[in-house]
Amino acid sequence: MGQFVLQQALKRGARPVATNSLPAIAGEWSYSEDQDGVILHLPRERFSDVEAFLRQAFGPPAQAPTDTTTGGKLGWYSARTIGVGLQFGYNPERTQVIVLRPQPPDEIIKRIPEALEKSGR
Numbered sequence: 607m608g609q610f611v612l613q614q615a616l617k618r619g620a621r622p623v624a625t626n627s628l629p630a631i632a633g634e635w636s637y638s639e640d641q642d643g644v645i646l647h648l649p650r651e652r653f654s655d656v657e658a659f660l661r662q663a664f665g666p667p668a669q670a671p672t673d674t675t676t677g678g679k680l681g682w683y684s685a686r687t688i689g690v691g692l693q694f695g696y697n698p699e700r701t702q703v704i705v706l707r708p709q710p711p712d713e714i715i716k717r718i719p720e721a722l723e724k725s726g727r
Contacts, residue, residue: 607635607648608659614644614705615664620690623665631655643691643706653679653701656694660703664688671695680722693718 608631612622632655637646648656657671664683671681671694680695691706 607631607633607646608663610637611646611659611703611705612663615688615690615692618643618690618705618707619685620664620688620692620705622663622688624662628662629655629659631659641707643704646703646705648701648703650696650698650700653696656701656703657681660692660694664692667694693722 608628612620612625612628615622631648631652633649633652635646635648635652637644639645660667660683665688667681668684668687669680669682671679674680674695674697676697678695678697680693682694683690683692685691685706685708690708693702693704693706695702
């Protein structure tokens with residue numbers, strides 16, 4: 607799953623700090639893709655693995671995961687910092703990673719709630 611995230615991010619212009627010797631993320635996962643980007647779904651218990659992978663690949667996030675009003679956590683990487691918008695977090699049901707297509711900043715902010723709603727299917 608980690609290599610898929612890295613490929614999707616690179617395809618959208620990401621600048622990772624590391625691409626070799628990244629930690630593996632075991633287990634089942636699925637994804638969906640639309641005109642705005644790609645959303646990956648993993649079991650809830652994989653969040654710490656996802657966070658470790660992203661930190662090693664991209665460095666510290668622009669926003670470390672913080673509590674959400676729905677009992678989850680949400681963090682993100684800024685396109686300004688890593689070249690692509692990337693959100694990661696979990697809700698009570700699953701862990702999610704969202705890699706966004708390049709967009710102007712005002713468009714990204716406007717679409718965050720929509721992306722989160724779509725990912726909570």
